[in-house]
Amino acid sequence: MRMLVQLLTGSRVKRVSELVKQLILDQIQSLSAYHVQPAENMVKLDAMENPYELPKHLKQPWLDLLSTAAINRYPSPQPKDLIAQLRTTQAIPADAQIMLGNGSDELIQIICMAVAKPDRTVMSVIPSFVMYEQTAVITGMKFHGVSLQEDFSIDLEQMLSAIEEHQPAVIFLAYPNNPTANSFAREQLLQIIKAAPGLVVMDEAYAPFAADTMMGEVLQHDNLLLMRTLSKFGLAGCRLGYMCGPEQWMSELDKIRMPYNINILTQLTAEFALQHTDVFSAQAEEIKQQRHVLIEQLRSQTNYKVHDSQANFVLFKTAAGQADRIFSALKLRKILIKNLSAQGGLLDQTLRVTIGTPEENQLFMQALSDNPETV
Ligand SMILES: Cc1ncc(COP(=O)(O)O)c(C=O)c1O
Structure with missing residues (x-):
């Protein structure tokens, strides 16, 4: 009987x-x-979250x-107050159209879906955010990545x-850029926008920690979205991303957006947070301060090659054959x-380590110094 069940299950x-x-x-x-790493009971410095x-x-x-919140009702498909607040707090040009996404991941998906044809190519640099290639491939397009130079410049x-x-x-x-943490030369970006036959999407996910922004360029080009x-x-x-650009592009892309993509709890929370931008800006300042401290410590206490950062994370390179071992040793220390490296x-x-609270950063530094390179 048991064998029969096994046979039937096997054939199913x-x-x-x-x-x-x-x-x-x-x-x-x-x-x-x-792949999202399991993080229960860990000091979580893997995903560029704000630790506060x-x-x-x-x-x-x-x-x-x-x-x-009226959770029995569908949320507003175009939450006007939230959009107005984004416009003022993020200095989005008055005539630029704004679209909200369930995280910027969804906006990447919407852009790719809008242009997807099998013979078309999506481009980026390599290494960069993996979802550009993943989404291009999922939507049936080709992906071409141009390698960055040794110093991570274009x-x-x-x-x-x-x-x-x-x-x-x-x-x-x-x-x-993620994961290299640097900002590319502005002049080069402008030349790329000029040379591109299609859309250029400037992804400023790390804007709170960066010294520069391309927001002022929005509406200055026919093909730029930010x-x-x-x-x-x-x-x-909460999952909230936003995109802005010329009305003609945005009204086409908006046809792909699911009407209720931003739930009511996210809408209310984002509005609330934007009313307290001072609190979040102070947190970003603290993270930038801690970034400086962590980079200095890594440079003075280890032999790793530690890259500069314009984001809330730091990238460092170990000697040959060490990265896996050090990563696992840290994981054992939670x-x-x-x-x-792979x-x-x-x-x-x-x-890559995300900037945490001063205490978390010190736990990280302590675990690193307890597990030095073995070269
Ligand atoms: C460059 C870049 N863009 C977009 C995202 C995705 O952000 P969201 O959480 O809004 O989907 C990330 C996430 O790490 C990122 O590094």
């Missing part, structure tokens, strides 16, 4: 596998899902506001000739960072 598993193989698009079957919670004095007013000549060759429908550029997120600012759990190329032997 086989049938399901065959059906999946037949139906799911080839390009999706060949992908791996975005909402301050105590704001918790009750925030909860009071949430208690007014090889403009290579970039311009790749644009000429591949005629990309979209170029995504993170400013500052995207940001509230995730790094302090609301990663300190979770990101090991990028991506190879410029990221070989490279680890």
